[in-house]
Amino acid sequence: MNQAVAHLDRWMGALATIAISVAGLALIGMTAVEAWQVFARYVLNDSPGWTEPIALLFMNTAMMFGAAAAVRSEAHFGFFIVLHSAPPPLRHVMAGIARLITFATGGVLALWGGQLMLDGWDVPMAGAALPQGIAFLPLCLGGALIALFALERLVRAPLPAALTGEAAPQRELKPEPER
Amino acid sequence: MGVAILFGVFAILLLIGVPVAFALMAAALATVLYLDLPAIVVVQQTAAGAGSTALIAIPLFIFAGEMMMRGGISDRLISFAAALVGHVRGGLAQINIVASLFFGGVSGSAIADVSAIGGTMIPQMVGRGFDRDFAVNVSVSAALVALLVPPSHNLILYSASAGGSISIADLFAAGILPALLMTSVLMSTAWILARRRGYALEAFPGLRAVLVRFIAALPGLLLVALIFVGIRAGVFTAIESAAIAVVYAIFITAVVYRGLTWQRFVETCLGAARTTGVILFVISAAASFGWLLAYLQVPASAVQFLQSVADNPAAVLLLLNVILLILGTFMDMAPLIIICTPIFLPVAKAFGIDPVHFGVILILNAGIGLITPPVGSVLFVGTAIGRISIGEALRTIWPFYLAALFVLALVNILPALSLWLPAALK
Numbered sequence: 001m002n003q004a005v006a007h008l009d010r011w012m013g014a015l016a017t018i019a020i021s022v023a024g025l026a027l028i029g030m031t032a033v034e035a036w037q038v039f040a041r042y043v044l045n046d047s048p049g050w051t052e053p054i055a056l057l058f059m060n061t062a063m064m065f066g067a068a069a070a071v072r073s074e075a076h077f078g079f080f081i082v083l084h085s086a087p088p089p090l091r092h093v094m095a096g097i098a099r100l101i102t103f104a105t106g107g108v109l110a111l112w113g114g115q116l117m118l119d120g121w122d123v124p125m126a127g128a129a130l131p132q133g134i135a136f137l138p139l140c141l142g143g144a145l146i147a148l149f150a151l152e153r154l155v156r157a158p159l160p161a162a163l164t165g166e167a168a169p170q171r172e173l174k175p176e177p178e179r
Numbered sequence: 180m181g182v183a184i185l186f187g188v189f190a191i192l193l194l195i196g197v198p199v200a201f202a203l204m205a206a207a208l209a210t211v212l213y214l215d216l217p218a219i220v221v222v223q224q225t226a227a228g229a230g231s232t233a234l235i236a237i238p239l240f241i242f243a244g245e246m247m248m249r250g251g252i253s254d255r256l257i258s259f260a261a262a263l264v265g266h267v268r269g270g271l272a273q274i275n276i277v278a279s280l281f282f283g284g285v286s287g288s289a290i291a292d293v294s295a296i297g298g299t300m301i302p303q304m305v306g307r308g309f310d311r312d313f314a315v316n317v318s319v320s321a322a323l324v325a326l327l328v329p330p331s332h333n334l335i336l337y338s339a340s341a342g343g344s345i346s347i348a349d350l351f352a353a354g355i356l357p358a359l360l361m362t363s364v365l366m367s368t369a370w371i372l373a374r375r376r377g378y379a380l381e382a383f384p385g386l387r388a389v390l391v392r393f394i395a396a397l398p399g400l401l402l403v404a405l406i407f408v409g410i411r412a413g414v415f416t417a418i419e420s421a422a423i424a425v426v427y428a429i430f431i432t433a434v435v436y437r438g439l440t441w442q443r444f445v446e447t448c449l450g451a452a453r454t455t456g457v458i459l460f461v462i463s464a465a466a467s468f469g470w471l472l473a474y475l476q477v478p479a480s481a482v483q484f485l486q487s488v489a490d491n492p493a494a495v496l497l498l499l500n501v502i503l504l505i506l507g508t509f510m511d512m513a514p515l516i517i518i519c520t521p522i523f524l525p526v527a528k529a530f531g532i533d534p535v536h537f538g539v540i541l542i543l544n545a546g547i548g549l550i551t552p553p554v555g556s557v558l559f560v561g562t563a564i565g566r567i568s569i570g571e572a573l574r575t576i577w578p579f580y581l582a583a584l585f586v587l588a589l590v591n592i593l594p595a596l597s598l599w600l601p602a603a604l605k
Binding site for chain 2: 020023024025026027028030031034035037038041052055056059060062063064065066067068069070073075076077078079080081082083093095097098101102104105108109112113115116135137139148169
């Protein structure tokens, strides 16, 4: 049992590392696209139309994958005072409900984000040679990851990171090892 | 009833410990289901919230700020600040405050400011005989300045939350005088306290040292000039200047300062990605909540309500400040801006308060919330660096609270503090 939990922990940790790495790469991509926009506009005098939708796609990727990784490290903004002061049994129930809500919200984003993606797949994106539906891909994949990480926290039921000090929004600027 | 469900579900979920972004979306879902609207609209609005091009500047400025924080610029800014004000009563405390102003102009983030400047200055202050509580309180209060100087991403967030109708260039210009005022008031407070506690001051290193350290810090300081002048003069858009800021930050930290190793670069990317995810996801989730606020005509009701309890702009402004200060103690900065702007900005406009002026007031109120419990992320980071409890910091922080509230009062009473510079630079 312990071995299975350790395996799960390792796999989920690897997945969270991949998620935050994808978000980091998307940030680099976004910078590159916008830097090219500046170069093309001021040096080549030819402002490309594709940079805006592509930069938005990168931004949404950084947002959703970064948000998913933050679900696992429980680093999202929140109000945890009541949770802090609740007696331990109630605390676990509250944390369980919070993770269940996070799981459900992630699921909703994945499912309906997927539906919106499929609905717009045959429509060309304005400004770029891509399907419009791809704009919803980060929402769909990120939502699925959010649901998965919330489910893992729900099943393993550790104390929330805000209570153990493992991760908190105020420390988001410091590098934290993915667990 | 729809409004009660929207706010009731949100409040209950928040109290349970559901993160703000998920509480916003769940409350929106519950309300949409109650109103018998198609539930997919929540996801459509969430996607639309993340589809605003104005937001692209935010992650880029976060990225540039993080790069500067990890790439060695803070040491040079502290060194320059030391040469400028180290010989003033309070020595290291004055250096801390002035360095925060400089670094704020580079990072635009209070947490980055207290992490970078406080991380260096608090141990130094303690080593030189300053009390830990004083060192922490100076650092966390000084970090507020970063919220007001360009390229504060919170000002961009306010502009985006207002539907992109408020000029980012005006907001950047509007924050400068209040930031300088805050710096002066905090320096005076530190001066009085240092005198009372008998803290040491540093020797003046001479004009030559000031010049040498200024030249060393100049590449970093040029970034804020580049961003501000570029946007203000209409040469760059906010997004373009943010991209230039990232490229420039990489060049300065990696090539000029040689402080950005590969490992630090990777850490920077991951740190910026996590911050981006957390902040932008709240913005995105708040879009469905904001859409419902408009659908349920909440801003119009708020205007009507406030018109019934107050009849002049001064009274409304006072009421808004009290509400924002209270909310600020419980909520983090980004969610507060995103949730409050669509509700309170129409109220401010209805009473003739300039949106740019209101933006500075909102940011200042929310900023004070960052250094007050129960939810004060800048205070938490500062006390963690200073290795004291929050209680220990709070016992002696009140002069700095008074200083911040004094600046807030002046910014409220004197709109010209926020509005003169944007008008003069047009």
